[in-house]
Structures are given as structure tokens and as C-alpha cells.
Amino acid sequence: MIHTIILNGVHSAVDKEGLARSIQQSAKGKIDYKYLDPCLNVSKKITKEYKTVGHIIAEVLDKERMGDYKGGTVQVTPHITEEIRNWIVKTEAKNTVTVIGGNVGDLENQFAIEAVREMTLKEDVRIVMYVPVPYLRAAGEIKTKPVQHSVKELMRMGIMPYALCLKSDMDLRENELRKIAMFTGVPQDRIAWHTNGLGDCGKKLSKYIYGNKK
Numbered sequence: 001m002i003h004t005i006i007l008n009g010v011h012s013a014v015d016k017e018g019l020a021r022s023i024q025q026s027a028k029g030k031i032d033y034k035y036l037d038p039c040l041n042v043s044k045k046i047t048k049e050y051k052t053v054g055h056i057i058a059e060v061l062d063k064e065r066m067g068d069y070k071g072g073t074v075q076v077t078p079h080i081t082e083e084i085r086n087w088i089v090k091t092e093a094k095n096t097v098t099v100i101g102g103n104v105g106d107l108e109n110q111f112a113i114e115a116v117r118e119m120t121l122k123e124d125v126r127i128v129m130y131v132p133v134p135y136l137r138a139a140g141e142i143k144t145k146p147v148q149h150s151v152k153e154l155m156r157m158g159i160m161p162y163a164l165c166l167k168s169d170m171d172l173r174e175n176e177l178r179k180i181a182m183f184t185g186v187p188q189d190r191i192a193w194h195t196n197g198l199g200d201c202g203k204k205l206s207k208y209i210y211g212n213k214k
Contacts, residue, residue: 003089003123004097004209005116007161008130009104009150014167015198016099016130022202023128027210029094036084038102038109053111056083076111077118084115089123095210104129105153117158126209129154129161133176133193135169142170144180151184161186163208165201166193 004023006016017035024031033049040054060083064074088098100116102109119125131147151161164186166172172193181188190208192201 001089001091001124002095002126002210003119004095004126004128005088005119006097006099006128006130007104007113007116007154009153010132010146012101012103014130014132016101018198019128019130019165019202019205020097020099022198023097023206023209026203026206027095030092032091032093032096034088034096034098036088036098036100036112038100038106038112051087053080053084053109056080056087059083077114080111081115081118084112085119085122088115088119104150104157113157113159120159126162127154127159128163128165128205128209130165130167133166133168133172142168142172142176144176144183147180148183151186163190163192163205165205166191168193168195171195 006020008014008016020033024033035050037044037050037052039052040057041052042054042058044052046055057080060074060079063069069079088096100109100112104113116125116127129151131150133147134143135141136143147164147166154161161184164180164184166180177188177191181191192204194201
């Protein structure tokens with residue numbers, strides 16, 4: 001079973017949910033879609049697809065009150081991170097695709113990012129990082145540094161992305177894609193990009209990740 005996790009860097013104004021749905025719809029076999037919101041709200045409704053980190057923390061605290069941990073110390077790791085992992089991997093489908101809300105580097109989603117890191121040690125996980133590639137008008141060129149720094153930040157947290165999805169202000173040329181591949185360590189054939197809309201990024205990534213398509 002493959003668990004695809006979609007994270008983003010630089011800013012959160014990218015369509016992670018749309019990308020996840022496209023990956024889900026492009027692959028053969030049933031794939032469960034989930035969205036983990038890093039907020040601490042507990043009043044938001046839990047669904048099969050949606051949960052907040054606040055819900056998960058509340059569930060862990062309820063277990064502690066009921067004596068499930070037999071008086072032991074309850075900590076972020078392993079108790080909360082393990083609950084996050086359990087929620088992501090719980091499925092009757094062939095595979096899963098999960099969006100982690102927020103932005104890599106944000107304080108609010110550190111619990112979720114750490115849970116993903118721990119998942120990579122126990123599950124078959126494919127991390128897709130969704131990053132914008134801006135055009136700097138003053139310089140008259142596309143800037144790849146935001147992608148490079150986003151991947152380095154993720155690697156600093158112990159996670160290496162399997163593939164990249166790039167939202168570019170302009171068409172990316174071969175030399176720019178080679179540069180991104182070289183400085184991020186993500187093979188060029190696992191880098192998808194688009195300008196307006198998602199294009200065929202979901203289909204391409206689905207093929208990279210699951211090795212099949214409809």
C-alpha cells in the first residue's frame with residue numbers, strides 16, 4: 001500500500017486539494033482521500049476525509065483520562081504523532097492520498113510534519129511537494145531558489161520529497177528543470193509543472209507514484 005502525502009512550501013496559495021483529487025481520480029483502484037488540518041479547532045465536524053490536529057490531540061487526552069496509557073507520560077511523540085499516522089493509514093482502499101494543511105516551516109503544522117517523518121520509517125510513503133516558481137519581473141527571469149529552499153527545509157525535518165509539483169508563473173525550460181532537479185535531488189522525470197490550472201500534473205504524478213493510470 002502506498003500513502004501519498006502532499007505538502008507545500010513557500011506559501012499555501014496552491015491547490016493541494018485539487019492536486020490530490022486529480023491524483024486520486026487518475027490512478028487505477030480505489031484511493032482514499034484525506035485532509036489533515038493543522039489547526040487546533042475541535043468544533044469543526046470530523047468526517048471520513050477531514051480531521052484537525054486539534055481533534056487528534058483531544059482524542060489522545062480522552063484516552064489518557066480513561067487510563068489507556070496506564071498513568072504513563074503522554075507526549076507529542078509517540079502518542080499524538082502515532083494517532084496522526086493511524087488516521088492517515090486507516091483505509092479499506094488500495095492506497096491513500098493525504099493533504100497536510102499549512103506550509104512547511106509553519107509552527108502550527110510541526111506535529112503533522114513529524115508524524116509524516118515517522119510514517120516514512122514504517123510505511124511506503126511518497127511525499128509530493130507543491131511549490132510555486134515565481135517570475136521576478138525586476139530581474140526578468142524565473143527564480144528557482146524558493147523551490148530549493150523549500151526542499152532543504154523539508155530535508156532539515158528529515159523528509160526527502162519523492163516528487164515535485166511546481167506552479168510556475170511562466171513555462172519552465174529544460175535548463176530550469178535540470179537546475180531544480182540538481183539542487184533538490186528530485187529526479188527530473190518526477191517533476192511536474194503547470195502555469196494556469198493543474199493541467200495534467202495529477203495524471204503525471206499518479207503515474208510516477210503508482211506506476212499505472214486509467
